[in-house]
Amino acid sequence: MCQCDEERPRCSRCVRLGKVCPGYRQGVDLIFRNENRNTVSKSRLQKSENSFALSTRGLHPHNQHGSNCGTLTQTLLLRSLFPSQDDQTLCYFYEFMMHTMHESDHSRYLHLQLPTLFSRSRQDSALCLATQAISYAVRYLQSLSALRRAIQDPVEAKSDENLYAILLLCGYETITFDSETSSAWGSHVDGACALLRFRGQEKLSTPLQCNMFLFIRRNAIHGHTQLSRPIDPIFDELADAALPFENPEDRLLSVTIKIPQLQSSVNNIFSKSRWNIPDSDIAEIIRACESLDCELADWANNVSPACSYIAATNLNPTTYSVVPSLFFIPDEIHRYSDFYAARIWNLYRVSRLIIHSILLRAESELCTRSQIDRETLKDIHSQKVVRTLVNGICASVPYLMGYDLAQLKRPTTSINSVADKMWPQDSMVKVDKSKHTGRFSLVWPLYLCSSVPSVPESQRRWMRAQLHWLAENGESYAKLLSKAQSQTLFGRPEDFRFDCV
Numbered sequence: 461m462c463q464c465d466e467e468r469p470r471c472s473r474c475v476r477l478g479k480v481c482p483g484y485r486q487g488v489d490l491i492f493r494n495e496n497r498n499t500v501s502k503s504r505l506q507k508s509e510n511s512f513a514l515s516t517r518g519l520h521p522h523n524q525h526g527s528n529c530g531t532l533t534q535t536l537l538l539r540s541l542f543p544s545q546d547d548q549t550l551c552y553f554y555e556f557m558m559h560t561m562h563e564s565d566h567s568r569y570l571h572l573q574l575p576t577l578f579s580r581s582r583q584d585s586a587l588c589l590a591t592q593a594i595s596y597a598v599r600y601l602q603s604l605s606a607l608r609r610a611i612q613d614p615v616e617a618k619s620d621e622n623l624y625a626i627l628l629l630c631g632y633e634t635i636t637f638d639s640e641t642s643s644a645w646g647s648h649v650d651g652a653c654a655l656l657r658f659r660g661q662e663k664l665s666t667p668l669q670c671n672m673f674l675f676i677r678r679n680a681i682h683g684h685t686q687l688s689r690p691i692d693p694i695f696d697e698l699a700d701a702a703l704p705f706e707n708p709e710d711r712l713l714s715v716t717i718k719i720p721q722l723q724s725s726v727n728n729i730f731s732k733s734r735w736n737i738p739d740s741d742i743a744e745i746i747r748a749c750e751s752l753d754c755e756l757a758d759w760a761n762n763v764s765p766a767c768s769y770i771a772a773t774n775l776n777p778t779t780y781s782v783v784p785s786l787f788f789i790p791d792e793i794h795r796y797s798d799f800y801a802a803r804i805w806n807l808y809r810v811s812r813l814i815i816h817s818i819l820l821r822a823e824s825e826l827c828t829r830s831q832i833d834r835e836t837l838k839d840i841h842s843q844k845v846v847r848t849l850v851n852g853i854c855a856s857v858p859y860l861m862g863y864d865l866a867q868l869k870r871p872t873t874s875i876n877s878v879a880d881k882m883w884p885q886d887s888m889v890k891v892d893k894s895k896h897t898g899r900f901s902l903v904w905p906l907y908l909c910s911s912v913p914s915v916p917e918s919q920r921r922w923m924r925a926q927l928h929w930l931a932e933n934g935e936s937y938a939k940l941l942s943k944a945q946s947q948t949l950f951g952r953p954e955d956f957r958f959d960c961v
Contacts, residue, residue: 546592546596546598549595549596550591550592550595550596553594553595553596554571554574554575554595557571558571558572559896560896562798562799562800564707564708564709564800565707565709565800566671566674566675566678566705566707567675569667569671570624570627570668570671570672570675573624573668574591574624577620577621577624578591580621581621584606585606585610585621585625586603586606586607586609586610586621586622586625587621587622587624587625587628589602589603589606589625590603590607590625590626590628590629590632591628593628593629593632594628594629594631594632594635597632597636600629600632603625603628603629604629606625607622607625607626607629610622610625611655617655617658617659618658618659618663620663620666620668620669620672622655623652623655623656623659623672624672626648626651626652626655627652627672627675627676629648630645630648630649630652630679630959633645633648633959634958634959636936637936637937637958638936639939639940642940642955642956642958643956643957645683645957645958645959646683646956646957646958649676649679649680649683649957652676652679652680653676653680653692653694656673656676656694656698657692657694661698661701664698664701664702665701667705670701670702670704670705671702671705673698673701673702674702674705674706674710677695677699677710677713677717678709678710678713678961679959679961680692680695681695681713681716681717681719681720682904682957682959682960682961683957684720685716685719685720685723685814685948686948686953686954686957686958687720687953687954687957688720688723688724688727688948688951688952688953689720689723689724689953690720690721690724691717691720691721695717696717699714708763708764708766708767708804709800709804709807711759712756712759712804712807712808712811715752715755715756715759715811716756716807716811718752719752719811719814719815722748722749722752722815722818723814723818723948723951725745725748726745726818726821726822726951727951729741729742729745730821730825730951734825737825739826742822742825742826743826745818745819745822746819746822746823746826749815749816749818749819749822750819752815753812753815753816753819756808756811756812756815757812759808760808766797766801767796767797767801767804767805768797768801769794769795769796769797769801769802769805770794770795771792771793771794771795771855772792772793772794772795772859772865772866773792773793773865773866773868774791774792787918788916788918788919788921788922789883789922790851790854790855790857790858791851791855792855793855793858793859793865793868794852794855794856794859795859795865796856796859799859799860799896799897799898799901802856802859802860802898802901803860803898803901803961805852805856806852806853806856806901806902806905807961809849809850809852809853809905810853810904810905810908812845812849813846813849813850813908813909813912813949814908814948814949816842816845816846816849817846817912817948817949817950817951818951819842820842820843820846821951823842843914846912846914847914849909850909850912850915850919853905853906853909854909854919854922854923856902856905857884857902857906857926858884859898860897860898860899860901860902861884861891861897861898861899861902862891862895862896862897862898862899863884863889863891864889867889868884868887868889869887882922882925882926882929883922885929899930899933899935900935900937901960901961902926902930903927903930903935903937903938903941903960904958904960906923906926906927906930907927907938907941907942907944907946908946908948908949909923910923910924910927910945910946911945911946911948911949911950912949913949924942927941927942928942930942937958937959937960
């Protein structure tokens, strides 16, 4: 082969060597070279690599630390070189949600499995339609219809894709919450529980199945605590299979799962006429509460250092010119390792608050019967515990809202200039709104704490103001709850169940 010297009309090198000059290559030939065989080979190799990445993603319960190779974006690109606007929106939603999830949370693990499940599902399947519903709020009704059809088939009803589709619909209800459909989230959780029972023990053999089980258990515990109703025993029956995949939150939930049953039993006892309740029943309530409270305290004493927190800022200076009874600021602020750890600690505090509310009801009844002063040693202890728990939740607010804790200070101006303001929102420190925060996880703790009878009025107003602020800044649940009083602490069911994590 010789290199063309591009002499015209003939290549001089071809003439000298006695070769027939094939002519000059056109520019288009340089672009559209005949590489069909190489292209097909490369395409097959790339497709094989993508399929392998998608099919092997998440085979280990702690495989969240690697790069996100199996993204939904890649899955959709395998279907089309030019994704539709809907597919691009779906990919954006997937990537955005990934950044909001902590690596230890089952939600993140399950989210990482979506590309695999999506790629092997039909476009008219419940899972694909539910994915589209949660991504850009369309095809919700179609996904419900597809799910109803699927669960009529005994084989399809046991598929991982259909159980996952229900979890996506739970997420849809959380994101698009509306007061007119407030019961929908709880209905989906009930549906997931029923499907778990139908699937049985044999469907808890893979990491995906165990993580779905733990995710559903968490939502079921929260929902049934809000209703004061016993939880499905399936979660106790199948718990051992998921033990290798438990995280610190799950170990806490393995204790709090007993709370709904305790609430229900106590309500059944107190539904009787006061004088028909044996003293032994009340004594048993107190014993059960104290035992469960000790289990929760043991969890707190033995929790992983990765979930610990510190009092980042002390806001209790000696020069305090604002009247405390009129204006509230937490005495200290807590800094956590991450929003996930803060959420777990507030779950712990809320759980103990519920237990101590039951304990106080039982002790009050016992004191009334014995005609003794209610300010007994146990009663005083419970009130102190309640104050500590409520203060702990208040101390988590600035961190979960995304404030730079190092810059937050207590105002030292006169009462006239701050009485109509709210801290920390009216401080000089502003939140970086481009960053993810843990605001959503504050709704349930603030709602519950603001209904504690013994809370000082200034602190109650502050917590209510925080709920109003959350409502004004897009937290849809807070819009409804900021105007209501929690019933959980009084032994009554909430008006509806809602996602609180």
